[in-house]
Amino acid sequence: MTGETAPAATSAAPTRASSPRSPRSRRRDVGAGFAFLSPWLVGFVVLTAFPMVASLYLAFTDYDLFRPPSWVGLENFTKLFEDPRFWTSARVTAIYVLVGTPIKLAAALAVAMVLNMRHRGQGAYRSIFYAPSLIGASVSIAIVWKAMFIDNGIVDRIGQLFGLPAGGWVGDPSKTMPMFVLLAVWTFGAPMVIFLAGLKQIPGELYEAAAVDGAGPIRKFWRITIPMLSPVLFFNLLLETIGAFQVFGSAFIISGGTGGPADSTLFYTLYLYIKGFAQFDMGYASAMAWVLVVVVGVITAILFKTSNAWVHYSGDNR
Template sequence: MANTALTRPVADRAPVGAGATAQRRRRRRRDRTAYVFLSPWVIGASLLTIGPMLASLYLSFTDYDLFDAPKWVGFDNYVKMFGEDDRYWHAVTTTLEYVVVSVPLKLGLALAVAVLLNKRRRGTGFYRSAFYAPSLLGASVSVALVWRAMYGDGGVVSRVLGAFGLHTGSLVDQPRYALLTVIALAVWQFGAPMVIFLAGLKQVPRDLYEAAALDGAGPVRRFFAVTLPMLSPVLLFNLVLETIHAFQSFTSAFIISSGRGGPSDSTLLYTLYLYQRGFTDFRMGYASAMAWVLLIVVALITALLFASAGRWVFYAGEDKR
């Protein structure tokens, strides 16, 4: 039987490669559509993130006071920062103390509350919302002002402590306790990691708890043998996020210390000192150098956390032998 494709008139035959050409044309149309929808994000990232970052990198090598043109000084800002500025190293020490204390306390409280709220009880939904609310409000100026009033002279905290014979006065005006009030405000905002821990707890297989119970493991043993290993990926996620947020903390220290970082620089966090150098002393080049050092340090700490994850993070079905 004759082949119909061969007997078809030449004018009716599709040109060789016409199908592939049409497919490429359709693919290009789809790509153009995707680029149109992505363009607002690309433009925003270029103008609001990448562009300012590159500008700050240039300014970190200049002497710039916001009014005169930047003057190239090379690595002078970095040399002064590491070798001549004692307040800089005090801010670094204070920030490290703040991060090392606040992050574990915050994550520990978030995990404890998540475990308590993981069981179905009456009013559980209300308590979850109530514990999450501080995470929405904690970074606001108004809450920081209330926090300062609570720990100030004649505030709620000083009155409660006075009722027990502890007359401390204003905690925010004492170098020994001022940083603790900032840490307390950070720990109070444990709602966001708590919700993430709750989501992780829902994914832990119930048969693991049943098997552990059959082996005679009590609640504490089941927590350390089942809950923590299964939650380790979520714990890593929360640890990275909260560490980054702690290094970036600014509002609470600024409001509680009235922008000075006092008393005696006891609440002088890194970002607060960066703000002082840039917008109080008008040393924007110096502040830009501080910002890039902070970026590099946070990136290194994040990389170390991920590098250590192979030793303590466990995934379902993974053999650690």
């Protein structure tokens, strides 16, 4: 009896294999994905792609915002490289990038290393140092900064207490660049947080082994911290370099939109604004914009190319 019922008890209906999704179902899913992406796609096309293409066209035209653009070929680029103020703006911006960016990154790394140590109130200190980056180089900060560095401002008064000659920084061409560098360094919070995250990823065993071998703090910094932190350093260097080329708001407010005194604050983007929206030479301004795009692109490519020699990733045997 049991032998007859066993097969019936163990038999079961064959499992139904899941059928592949139909092309119609896949198209429906793709359509839903594009529907969710459509706000970003519309914004990218309208606010980024179309203006870029339009500015590229305008770079080869004579356009004053009031009359239709007329094609002039490479004339704007020829005038651009013959313009003394263009070269002045390029020089001012280059000095700002070459001086301000390393100092800002050095300050961010130094503070990040201090905050990486165990002590009471770590969260409060991190918030305090990061707070200026939340404000950034906004209009309000530029106004306050200008009030601090003008004649008889708080910086001038403090300097006089230490025996320095009276006189504000805003009206002195020799002091305007240090003032802007200080403003850039003051907002080191963003790279500091990234450095701090990178420091947290360095194994403590490396420092312990180095201490056993007799390595001091300086040797640990150059042989362990910098190599292990090199990807983060490269990331911050890339972002801060690109951002330094785009400085505008603080230069516009502090100089009153003129680039003075003696064109010492004539940053590249400020001169671009002057040509495009003060002198209504939009074709010339578009040519300046694309020169900036090319220069930043070349510098970015150089940074990526040279990174092979000094950026070390986990598992890299170099």
